[in-house]
Amino acid sequence: xxxxxxxxQNTAPAPMPGMEGWQAAAFRISGDKAYFFGCGFYxxxxxxxDDAGRHYFKDCYIEGSIDFIxxxxxxxxKDCQLHSIADRFGAIAAQDRNSPCERTGFAFVNCKVTGTxxxxxxxxMGQYSRxxxxxxxxxxxxxxxxxxxxxxxxxxxxxAFFGVYxxxxxxxxxxxxxxxxxxxxxDTTRPFLVKSFxxxxxxxxxxxx
Numbered sequence: 001x002x003x004x005x006x007x008x009q010n011t012a013p014a015p016m017p018g019m020e021g022w023q024a025a026a027f028r029i030s031g032d033k034a035y036f037f038g039c040g041f042y043x044x045x046x047x048x049x050d051d052a053g054r055h056y057f058k059d060c061y062i063e064g065s066i067d068f069i070x071x072x073x074x075x076x077x078k079d080c081q082l083h084s085i086a087d088r089f090g091a092i093a094a095q096d097r098n099s100p101c102e103r104t105g106f107a108f109v110n111c112k113v114t115g116t117x118x119x120x121x122x123x124x125m126g127q128y129s130r131x132x133x134x135x136x137x138x139x140x141x142x143x144x145x146x147x148x149x150x151x152x153x154x155x156x157x158x159x160a161f162f163g164v165y166x167x168x169x170x171x172x173x174x175x176x177x178x179x180x181x182x183x184x185x186x187d188t189t190r191p192f193l194v195k196s197f198x199x200x201x202x203x204x205x206x207x208x209x
Contacts, residue, residue: 001031001033001034001035002034002035002037003034003035003036003037003039004036004037004038004039005037005038005039006036006039006040007039007040007041007042008026008027008039008040008041008042009026009040009041009042009043010024010025010026010042010043010044010047012024012043012044023045023046024043024044024045024046025043025046025047025048025049026041026042026043026047026048027041027047027048027049028048028049028051029048029049029050029051029053029055029073030049030051030052030053031053032052032053032054033053033054033203034053034054034055034056035055035056035058035204036055036056036057036058036060037058037059037060038058038059038060039057039060039061040060040061040062040063041060041061041062041063041064042063042064043063043064043068044064044065044066044068044085045064045065045066045067045068046064046066046067046068046070047062047063047064047068047069048062048064048068048069048070049070049071050069050070050071050072050073050075050106051071051072051073052071052072052073052104053073053074054073054074054075054198054199054200054203055073055074055075055076055198056075056076056078056195056198056200056204057075057076057077057078057080058078058079058080059078059079059080060077060080060081061080061081061083062077062080062081062082062083063083063084063085063115064083064084064085064090065084065085065086065087065090066086066089066090066091067091067092067093067094067123067125068082068084068090068091068092068093069082069092069093069094069106070093070094070095070096070125071095071096072095072096072097072098072102072104072126073104073106074103074104074105074197074198075105075106075107075198076107076109076192076195076197076198076200077106077107077108077109077111078109078110078111079109079110079111080108080111080112081111081112081114082108082111082112082113082114083113083114083115084113084114084115084116084117084119084141085115085116086115086116086117086118086119087116088118089117089118089119089120089143090115090116090117090118090119090120091119091120091121091122091123091148092113092119092120092121092122093106093108093121093122093123093131094122094123094124094125094129094150095122095123095124095125095126095129095130095131096125096126096129097126097127097128097129097130098126098127098128099127099128100128100159102128104130105130105131105132105161105192106122106130106131106132107132107134107192107193107197108131108132108133108134108136109134109135109136109192109193110134110135110136111133111136111137112136112137112139113136113137113138113139113141113142113169113171114139114141115139115141116141117141117142117143118141118142118143118144119141119142119143120142120143120145120146120147120148121133121138121142121146121147121175122146122147122148122162123147123148123149123150124147124148124149124150124156124157124160124162125150127154127156127159127160128159128160128161129150129156129160129161129162130160130161130162131160131161131162131163132161132162132163132164132165132184132189132192133163133164133165133167133175134164134165134166134167134184134189134192134193135165135166135167136164136167136168137167137168137169137172138167138168138169138170138171138172138174138175139169139170139171140169140170140171141171142171142172142174142175142177143174144174144177145174145177145178146174146175146176146177146178146181147162147175147177147178147180147181149180157178157180158180160180161182162180162181162182163181163182163183163184163188163189163192164176164181164182164183164184165183165184165185165186165188165189
C-alpha cells in the first residue's frame with residue numbers, strides 16, 4: 001500500500017500531562033507494507049498510532065504533544081519533520097516492543113525535531129522498547145535527559161534499546177543525557193539506516209528513496 005500527499009487531523013485539544021482518556025489519534029496503521037510519502041499527521045496526544053506491521057514514512061510532517069508516534073510497528077521515518085505542540089511536557093515516540101525476539105522498533109533518519117517543550121524524544125512503552133535517531137536535527141526543546149523509561153519503578157532502562165548516531169542541533173546534547181541511551185557506532189547503526197530495516201527491498205520499489 002502506498003499513500004502519497006494525504007493529510008489526517010484530529011482537532012481534540014492537547015491534554016495536560018498525566019490526564020487519562022484524552023488520547024485522540026489522527027491515524028492508525030496496523031497493516032503490513034505501507035509506504036507514506038509527503039503526508040501530514042496533525043493532532044496532540046497519540047497523533048499517529050504506528051500499531052503493527054512494516055511501514056516506511058518519507059518526507060512526512062508529524063505534529064503532536066505527548067507520545068505523538070506510538071505503537072509496536074517496525075517503521076522507518078526518513079526526512080520527516082517531527083513538530084511538538086506540547087505546553088509543558090511532551091514526547092515524540094513511545095515504542096511498545098515487549099520481547100527481545102520481536103523485530104519491531106522505530107528508526108528516525110535525517111529527521112528534524114522542532115516545536116515547543118520540554119520534550120522527550122522517546123519513552124519505553126514496552127519492556128524492550130527500541131528507538132534510534134540518526135543524522136537528526138534537534139531544536140532547543142529537548143528535556144534534560146532526553147529519554148523516559150515510562151515507569152520509574154520498572155527496569156525498562158535496562159532492557160530498552162535507545163540509540164543516537166551523529167545527531168546535531170542545540171538540543172542534541174540533551175538527547176545523550178541518560179546513561180542508558182547509547183551513542184552508537186556506524187556498524188551498530190547501519191541496520192537502522194537502510195530500507196532493509198523494514199525489509200523494504202522486497203516491497204518498496206527500487207526507485208523509492
